[in-house]
Amino acid sequence: MEKRPTLAVWKFSSCDGCQLSLLDVEDELLAIAERVQIAHFLEASSAIVAGPYDVSLVEGSITTPEEAERIKEVRAASRALVTIGACATAGGVQALRNYAEIDDYVAAVYASPEYISTLATSTPIADHVDVDFELRGCPINKQQLLELVSAMLQRRRPSIATHSVCLECKSRGIPCVMVSHGIPCLGPVTQAGCGAICPAYNRGCFGCFGPAESPNLASLEAWWRSLGVDEQGLQRALATFNVEAFRRERERANASHDQD
Amino acid sequence: MSAPTRRTIKTDYLARVEGEGAMSVRLVDGRVDEVELRIFEPPRFFEALLRGRSFLEAPDITSRICGICPVAYQMSSINAMEDLCGVEVSEPIRILRRLLYCGEWIESHALHVYMLHAPDFLGYSGAVEMAREHPDAVQRGLALKKTGNELMIVIGGREIHPVNVKVGGFYRAPTRRELLELVEPLERAREAAVETVRWTAGFEFPERAVECELVALADGDAYAIEQGRVVSDRGLGISVHDYGDHFYEEHVARSNALHSRRADGSTYLCGPLARYALSADRLSPLSREVAAEVGLEVPCRDAFRSIVVRSVELVYACDEALRLIADYEEPDAPAAEVEPRAGVGHGVTEAPRGLLYHRYELDGDGTILDAKIVPPTAQNQLAIEEDLRQVVDRYNDLSDDDLRHVCEQAIRNYDPCISCATHFLDLEIERA
Numbered sequence: 001m002e003k004r005p006t007l008a009v010w011k012f013s014s015c016d017g018c019q020l021s022l023l024d025v026e027d028e029l030l031a032i033a034e035r036v037q038i039a040h041f042l043e044a045s046s047a048i049v050a051g052p053y054d055v056s057l058v059e060g061s062i063t064t065p066e067e068a069e070r071i072k073e074v075r076a077a078s079r080a081l082v083t084i085g086a087c088a089t090a091g092g093v094q095a096l097r098n099y100a101e102i103d104d105y106v107a108a109v110y111a112s113p114e115y116i117s118t119l120a121t122s123t124p125i126a127d128h129v130d131v132d133f134e135l136r137g138c139p140i141n142k143q144q145l146l147e148l149v150s151a152m153l154q155r156r157r158p159s160i161a162t163h164s165v166c167l168e169c170k171s172r173g174i175p176c177v178m179v180s181h182g183i184p185c186l187g188p189v190t191q192a193g194c195g196a197i198c199p200a201y202n203r204g205c206f207g208c209f210g211p212a213e214s215p216n217l218a219s220l221e222a223w224w225r226s227l228g229v230d231e232q233g234l235q236r237a238l239a240t241f242n243v244e245a246f247r248r249e250r251e252r253a254n255a256s257h258d259q260d
Numbered sequence: 261m262s263a264p265t266r267r268t269i270k271t272d273y274l275a276r277v278e279g280e281g282a283m284s285v286r287l288v289d290g291r292v293d294e295v296e297l298r299i300f301e302p303p304r305f306f307e308a309l310l311r312g313r314s315f316l317e318a319p320d321i322t323s324r325i326c327g328i329c330p331v332a333y334q335m336s337s338i339n340a341m342e343d344l345c346g347v348e349v350s351e352p353i354r355i356l357r358r359l360l361y362c363g364e365w366i367e368s369h370a371l372h373v374y375m376l377h378a379p380d381f382l383g384y385s386g387a388v389e390m391a392r393e394h395p396d397a398v399q400r401g402l403a404l405k406k407t408g409n410e411l412m413i414v415i416g417g418r419e420i421h422p423v424n425v426k427v428g429g430f431y432r433a434p435t436r437r438e439l440l441e442l443v444e445p446l447e448r449a450r451e452a453a454v455e456t457v458r459w460t461a462g463f464e465f466p467e468r469a470v471e472c473e474l475v476a477l478a479d480g481d482a483y484a485i486e487q488g489r490v491v492s493d494r495g496l497g498i499s500v501h502d503y504g505d506h507f508y509e510e511h512v513a514r515s516n517a518l519h520s521r522r523a524d525g526s527t528y529l530c531g532p533l534a535r536y537a538l539s540a541d542r543l544s545p546l547s548r549e550v551a552a553e554v555g556l557e558v559p560c561r562d563a564f565r566s567i568v569v570r571s572v573e574l575v576y577a578c579d580e581a582l583r584l585i586a587d588y589e590e591p592d593a594p595a596a597e598v599e600p601r602a603g604v605g606h607g608v609t610e611a612p613r614g615l616l617y618h619r620y621e622l623d624g625d626g627t628i629l630d631a632k633i634v635p636p637t638a639q640n641q642l643a644i645e646e647d648l649r650q651v652v653d654r655y656n657d658l659s660d661d662d663l664r665h666v667c668e669q670a671i672r673n674y675d676p677c678i679s680c681a682t683h684f685l686d687l688e689i690e691r692a
Binding site: 014020 | 301302304305307313314320325330376379385391403405406420510511512518594
């Protein structure tokens with residue numbers, strides 16, 4: 001029998017939702033398992049095949065000294081390393097600690113802070129090791145995951161759009177919630193991939209897929225102000241699951257503005 | 261006198277559970293000396309990062325604690341906010357919430373029964389491996405899980421971290437037509453769930469009993485899911501407002517999870533065994549018939565048989581979803597108006613794994629000043645350790661490998677969700 005490529009799934013600081021997406025492809029799971037050897041996926045199987053692995057899917061962010069070391073081992077054991085989800089690509093909602101005093105955070109939750117080993121920051125995987133591809137989303141989209149796994153196995157680049165959610169609304173024929181209903185929406189600055197589900201449910205996008213390519217944050221800010229959202233409201237909206245990615249975009253925009 | 265013989269059994273990374281944890285057991289002269297579940301799932305400090313956020317953000321933010329039971333987090337946080345703000349929601353919104361939660365029970369229970377737990381009983385390392393010899397069973401489980409997910413997609417927008425849920429109700433109420441399309445898949449899922457009960461009831465079970473107090477919600481004539489009073493088999497019966505007077509959490513060195521105890525320090529168990537023990541008479545007629553057909557007694561205190569109880573709950577969740585769809589009328593408004601108030605609100609629901617308690621303190625403009633979240637696995641951790649101790653005592657004549665397997669299975673009986681509890685598992689057995 002031809003040797004099947006191996007797939008490994010790794011977890012760092014996360015909610016398990018993105019790796020669950022692999023089990024949520026109910027119609028394709030067993031077919032995938034025939035073409036690929038699932039060599040390391042602890043949430044699904046206690047069988048572990050030793051590396052190296054052809055493709056590693058990495059979920060979660062780096063938040064402990066142990067994780068900062070373990071990710072290097074995963075990188076060394078992987079031909080291709082792909083990060084899945086907002087935690088792995090941007091630090092996740094737990095990156096809100098990056099803007100607070102970590103000691104306050106530990107004390108707020110734990111009676112005995114001395115038992116807790118944590119880093120002061122939650123950082124994306126790419127801050128620590130080379131990453132071959134990033135799949136956005138909180139959580140990731142199952143169809144994008146299937147495309148990613150197929151592409152990685154065929155050793156081609158995955159076809160994943162980097163435009164904004166606005167184009168998904170247009171292609172689905174969903175009227176703009178900001179223009180027609182006055183609902184603040186992060187769609188213009190957020191990367192597509194979810195299928196514009198929030199606008200489809202009369203809700204403004206809240207940024208699960210992180211910043212789109214070249215987001216016009218200044219224009220968005222003007223829109224939101226005209227809808228009566230204050231600075232705190234905008235800050236809060238950008239400071240959730242992709243807080244670190246949106247902050248880096250805002251800094252980049254401010255820096256280029258300063259040069260003008 | 262000779263030196264005591266020591267034996268250590270450990271699992272460094274427990275598989276087929278949600279999250280990262282380890283277990284260690286130390287035996288001295290063949291008797292259990294120490295049992296530890298270590299949760300090294302890193303802390304993510306949700307209770308801290310919620311401070312300063314709007315009360316309206318709690319459902320979306322807390323759902324990110326767990327990708328397997330996000331609806332539980334959304335519903336407990338919403339209950340707490342609506343409790344504090346004095347919000348009454350309409351009957352259709354109540355129906356939609358219970359329906360969405362039924363979807364999560366189906367998805368989560370199907371995942372656990374078929375993909376995480378059944379392989380233990382049949383001797384496989386996972387569902388994919390099991391599928392080679394039991395393809396029909398695995399396909400049945402996947403189909404069940406898919407139906408639960410479909411329910412969540414239609415009502416919530418997506419299956420993991422649904423987007424359509426908010427304090428006061430929903431962003432958009434689904435139409436009757438959208439829900440009616442779920443009837444046929446749910447009827448097939450109900451058949452599959454009945455088959456699941458018969459299938460799991462045929463597994464071999466060691467005869468064992470959990471001795472601690474059983475705690476669950478009670479909700480009038482309904483099998484409690486999205487609301488209720490906190491009750492136990494030892495006479496507890498309290499409003500969620502009084503939860504803090506009857507339960508407390510402690511922080512021990514080995515774990516990033518806090519451990520819950522009853523006020524007198526005793527251990528308790530929540531989840532399917534507790535719900536079934538306290539509310540089996542509120543299950544639908546079909547669920548009770550199937551339970552009776554396979555001889556599942558009330559109460560069932562055998563943690564190994566929790567897989568059968570979960571399967572009965574799968575039948576119930578499908579049955580209940582069908583009833584709710586039949587009763588659904590589209591609401592005039594998808595959500596009630598909500599005005600924030602200063603004060604403290606409490607919310608509790610039955611996550612697939614057991615009680616999930618939330619408490620929030622808000623200021624007058626709805627900013628969260630303080631948050632407390634007590635997930636089911638933190639509540640069950642001591643009961644799991646107690647049970648493990650008994651399991652090791654009973655099976656300590658087994659080889660290390662076999663003993664490790666029994667211990668891992670004993671832990672998976674509880675479907676521990678370590679992602680939730682961090683603030684759970686490695687199995688280490690030390691024979692001293």
